[in-house]
Amino acid sequence: MKTKVLLNNRIVDLKSANVNILDRGYQFGDGVYEVVRFYDHAYFELEAHLIRLKESCEKINIPFKMHLKKLESDLVYLMNTCDYSTGYVYIQITRGVMDRNHIYRDQLDLKPQLVAYTVKEEKRPLKLMEQGITVHVTDDIRWLLCDIKSLNLLGSVLAKNKAHEKGAKEAVLHRDGIITEGSSTNVFIVKDGTLYTHPANNLILNGITRRVIIDIAKKEGIPIKETAFTIDEFLNADEAFTSSTTAEIMPIVSVLLDEKTYALGTGKRGVITQKIQDAYSDLIAKIPQNQSTL
Structure with missing residues (x-):
C-alpha cells in the first residue's frame, strides 16, 4: 500500500x-x-x-x-x-x-x-452499526473550547483508553451530570419519539455527521431538540447512538457507569436510530451527484 x-x-x-x-x-x-x-x-x-x-x-x-x-x-x-x-x-x-x-x-x-x-478503511462498520456498542460514562476533563477541533486531544485520549480498558467502545462524557459528547463522537438520545442532542456551544464539537443527522431528522419528520440532558435521562432513554465521520452512526445498547452495566432501551438498535442510519446510507450512495461546489 x-x-x-x-x-x-x-x-x-x-x-x-x-x-x-x-x-x-x-x-x-x-x-x-x-x-x-x-x-x-x-x-x-x-x-x-x-x-x-x-x-x-x-x-x-x-x-x-x-x-x-x-x-x-x-x-x-x-x-x-x-x-x-x-x-x-x-x-x-x-x-x-x-x-x-x-x-x-x-x-x-x-x-x-x-x-x-x-x-x-476497507468497509463501513455495518455489523457494529446493527449490533450496537457499549459505552462508558465518565467525567469530561477537557478544556472549555471543545467547539475548536484542535490538536489538544489528551483528555479525549485518556477517556477513550479508560473506556477501552473496561471493554467499552466509546467514552460518553459529562460535566456535573450533564452529558456533553463522546471522546471522539457526538451523542444523541431518543425519548418518546423525539431526538435530543447537546446544543452546539463551546462544550462540544459541532460534528459534521451531527449536522447531517439533524438535517435527516427534519426531513424525516422526527422531532429534534438541541437540549442538554442528564445522565439519568441518558440511562432512561428509549434509544441512543453516537455519531462521527469514521464510525458513522453507532447504536448504544449498554452503558457502564460506576462499575455497573445498564441496558439502554431494549438493549438493541432502535427503530428511529435505524431510520436515520438508512437515510445516512442513502446520502452516501448519492455522493457522486452531491460533490462540493466550493
Whole structure:
C-alpha cells in the first residue's frame, strides 16, 4: 500500500514528509485538524469539513490564506493517488515553526504548516452499526473550547483508553451530570419519539455527521431538540447512538457507569436510530451527484 502526503502545496512520499521538531504542533499542540471520509473515490461532506477547518484556524488566530477550492483540488488529487477506494483523509494545520516560546504574536513571518494523508478503511462498520456498542460514562476533563477541533486531544485520549480498558467502545462524557459528547463522537438520545442532542456551544464539537443527522431528522419528520440532558435521562432513554465521520452512526445498547452495566432501551438498535442510519446510507450512495461546489 502506497501512502502519499500533502505537505503544504507538495505531494510527497511518506518517508519524505519530514516535519521540523520546532513545529508548534509538536511542541504545544498548537494547531487544528479535520478527518474526511471518502467512499468509492468520492469525499463525503468535504465542503463542510473544509469550512470548519478554516473556522477552527480563525478561532485560534492561525492565518488561513489558502483558497478552499485549491485545497479541495489538492485533497482530491491526494485521494486519487491511493491504491484503495474507501478510507479517510487526515488534515492538520499548525501555527508554524519557531523557537519554543509560548508567545507567538511577535513572529510576523510565522508560516502555518499543512499536512494531509489518507488512511484505508476497507468497509463501513455495518455489523457494529446493527449490533450496537457499549459505552462508558465518565467525567469530561477537557478544556472549555471543545467547539475548536484542535490538536489538544489528551483528555479525549485518556477517556477513550479508560473506556477501552473496561471493554467499552466509546467514552460518553459529562460535566456535573450533564452529558456533553463522546471522546471522539457526538451523542444523541431518543425519548418518546423525539431526538435530543447537546446544543452546539463551546462544550462540544459541532460534528459534521451531527449536522447531517439533524438535517435527516427534519426531513424525516422526527422531532429534534438541541437540549442538554442528564445522565439519568441518558440511562432512561428509549434509544441512543453516537455519531462521527469514521464510525458513522453507532447504536448504544449498554452503558457502564460506576462499575455497573445498564441496558439502554431494549438493549438493541432502535427503530428511529435505524431510520436515520438508512437515510445516512442513502446520502452516501448519492455522493457522486452531491460533490462540493466550493
